[in-house]
Amino acid sequence: MRRKFLLAICMLLFLIVVGGCSRNEAVEKSSSDYIKAWVQKDYKLMYSQVSSDSKSEISEKNFVNRYENIYSGMELKKISIKIDTDKDIEYKDGKAQVPVKVDMYTPAGEIKFSNTINLEKENKEWKIAWDSKAIFPQLDKNDKVRVEVKRGKRGTIYDRNGNALAEDGNAAQVGIIPGEFNKNGENTKAQIAALLNISKEDIDKKLSESYVKQDMFIPIKIIPEDDDRLNFLEQGLGISVRDVEERVYPLKDAAAHLTGYVRKVTAEDLKSDESYSADDVIGQYGLEKIYDSILRARxxxxxxxxxxxxxRKSTIIKKNVENGSNIRVTIDSKIQTLLYDELKQDAGTGVSMNPKTGEVLSLVSTPSFDPNDFVMGMSNDKWKSLNEDKRRVFYNRFQGIQVPGSIFKPITSAISLKLGTLNPEESKNISGLKWRKDSSWGGYYITRVEDYGQPSNLLNALVYSDNIYFAQTALDVGKDNMENQLKDFGIGESMPFEYGLSKSQISVNNKIASQIQLADSGYGQGQILLNPVHLMAIYDSFVNAGNIVKPYLLYKDHPKAEIWKKDVYSKEIADTILKDLVQVVQNPHGTGHGAYIPGMNLAGKTGTAEIKASQQDGTGTELGWFAAVNVDNPNLLVVAMVENAKDKGGSHYVVPMVKNVFQQVNLNN
Known part of the structure; x- marks a missing residue:
């Protein structure tokens, strides 16, 4: 009897244990399937797994809408749900409670809480016993989740004088009230489309949307608040104008490549950074991109x-608004605009700095575009015209590298004087307009524009820009010495500057392959390519005793020069070259004499760089360069370059542009 009793007890325990295990596996599988659908935001699949009793309380449509409305309102990025293995699954009255940990990622921050998935047995299957508390433990049936967003203000970019280069400002939202506008007929529609640089079809499409009512304001185009077109648009044509906040670029085309612009975040941005919200903007280009982490609002x-x-019942999460920080840069809006106005008819670049402090005062690239169009909306026709412009509107020339031509000659001068291979007073006794080292050069000759007579010394070679003189000077320096010395000027390495610049180069591999290439390099041809900002920094060494000052963009209240390349050559050499560059401008025969300003002691150098397939190629083009600095008051150094200057006078086309900038700055001061 005792044996039978013990056997019965064992069988009962076995059934309980086996039954319990079997039940746990089924519950956990149903829970896991439900969690998987939940994480994937497949709300219809979730609904298919809930019990019949739960379905009688909420329809599939309302179930799906409840989740979608709450999660989209919160801008839910991702949700993680895991069964809490630190707690037991509880079973009572044929029901199960599975403890879970929920982790939500939103722009407001991470929301973490514990919850339970309730299940009940239905037709031998475990189904989800759902109610609103499955979303948030404190959410009841008639409760709602509210989301209040306080938009942060993106930081302003100021120039050195406190003028805004980029700011959150006002713009004009042009819209149509259909009931009034339609009275004016198709002609008015075409007229408005032309005025706003959009197509008539775009207007028709917006007016034909299913939600449109006759008394509604239908947004059509955002334009600047000071746009002259507003005077016509507000003359009773059924057009309405409302104020909106937009990112605004006051200098427009004059600083587009400098400031860049912002854009709305994309779906990819939202996935890569969970702190972004759907209405955020991000720096796409220029200063807006470089300093985005500082300027960005939360x-x-x-x-x-x-x-x-x-x-209000309870708070799920609260996050205070964080406005972006303002930044102040060294740019001078007046100089930026002056240089742009001089260059805007051409493809070119203009950069300037205070050579004594390293403060960059302007960075101009032309042709340009209006960055406001990228924020406020650009028509397809305008985008196409900008994109197809053969002058490459979107190419940033102050960021790139170009052939320097004769503007490079002072660098060759400094190297040869440093190595002692050149006596500046000694004449090389050059005559004629062409020269070659020997017959091994075949038909290749170095040419110059003018046979100015004797002496052919350093002063006259710079004043008349003598290619032959500097070709011979480079040959005297030697290939290895030239390569090593050019590297001392930072050529071939990345320049430490906030705005990423292409590396200047001696050649593709920063080597000089032949005597002819060495000779051509001496006067800035061969395969020499320089970045304009780098070239400007090299020129600042002539007023800084042979030290190259590091250019910078973030404003300092007490600016102090930071040396990038120390003692590249001596102060005596710098003084010699600077004195000769003064004569390039002051001497009536100097190539830079067109920049002469009475009472201002300008030192300068021209450069006309040839871009052609061979020495015999007559179809090539030219770049015109000019660099100048005020020697007596060296607070402004300007470098400008224009492409396609061959039929415009080469460097002589650029000289007056730089002169005008110095004159205007001098007048303003």
Whole structure:
């Protein structure tokens, strides 16, 4: 009897244990399947797994809408749900409670809480016993989740004088009220489309949307608040104008490549950075991109639960708004605009700095575009015209590298004087307009523009820009010495500058392959390519005793020069070259004499760089260069370059542009 009793007890325990294990596996599988659908935001699949009793309380449509409305309102990026293995699954009255940990990622921050998945047995299957608390433990049936967003303000970019280069400002939202506008007929529609640089079809499409009503304001185009077109648009044509906040670029085309612009975040941005919200903007280009982490605003969020009477019950998460920080840069808006106005008819670049401090005062690239169009909306026709412009509107020339031509000759001068291979007073006794080293050069000759007579010394070679003189000077320096010395000027390495610049180069591999290439390199041809900002920094060494000052963009209250390349050559050499560059401008025969300003002691150098397939090629083009600095008051150094200057006078076309900048700056001061 005792044996039978013990056997019965064992069988009962076995059934309980086996039954319990079997039940756990089924519950966990149903829970896991439900969690998987939940994480994937497949709300219809979730609904298919809920019990019949739950379905009688909420329809599939309302179930799906409840999740979608709450999660989209919160801008839910990702959700992680895991069964809490530190707690037991509880079973009672044929029901199960599975503890879970929920982790939500939103622009407001990370929301973490514990919850339970309730299950009940239905037709031998475990189904989800769902109610609103499955979303948030404190959410009841008639409760709602509210989201209040306080938009942060992106930081302003100021120039050195406190003028805005980029700011959150006002713009004009042009819209149509269909009931009034349609009275004016198709002609008015075509007229408005032309005025706003959009197509008539674009207007028709917006007016034909299913939600449109006759008394609604239908947004059509955003334009600057000071746009002259507003005077016509507001003359009773059924057009309405409203103020909106937009990112604004006051200098427009004059600083587009400098400031860049912002854009709305994309779906990819939202995936890569969970702190972004759908309405955020991000720096796409220029200073806006370089300093985006400083300028960027973080919106404030208050996500909370209200009851059926809209009374606040509880807070889910709250995050205070964080406005972006303002930045102040060294740019001078007046100089930026002056240089742009001089160059805007051409493809070119103009850069300037205070050579004594390293403060960059302007960075101009032309042709340009209006960055406001990227923020406020650009028509397809305008985008196409900019994109197809053969002058390459979107190419940033102050960021690139170009052939320097004769503007490079002072660098060759400094190297040869440093190595002692050149006596500046000694004449090389050059005559004629062409020269070659010997017959091994075949038909290749170095040419110059003018046979100015004797002496052919350093002063006259710079004043008359003598290619032959500097070709011979480079040959005297030697290939290895030239390569090593050019590297001392930073050529071939990345320049430490906030705005990424292409590396200047001696050649593709920073080697000089032949005597002819060495000779051509001496006067800035061969395969020499220089970045304009780098060239400007090299020129600042002539007023800084042979030290190259590091250019910079972030404004300092007490600017102090930071040396990038120290003692590249001596102060005596710098003084010699600077004195000769003064004569390039002051001497009536000097190639830079067109920049002469009475009472201003300018030192300068021209450069006309040839771009052609061979020495015999007559179809090539030319770049015109000019660099100048005020010697007596060296607070402004300007370098300008124009492409396609061959039929415009080469460097002589650029000289007056730089002169005008110095004159205007001098007048303003």
């Amino acid at each position: 919106d404030g969020y208050d996500i909370y639960i209200v009851d059926g009477n809209e009374k």
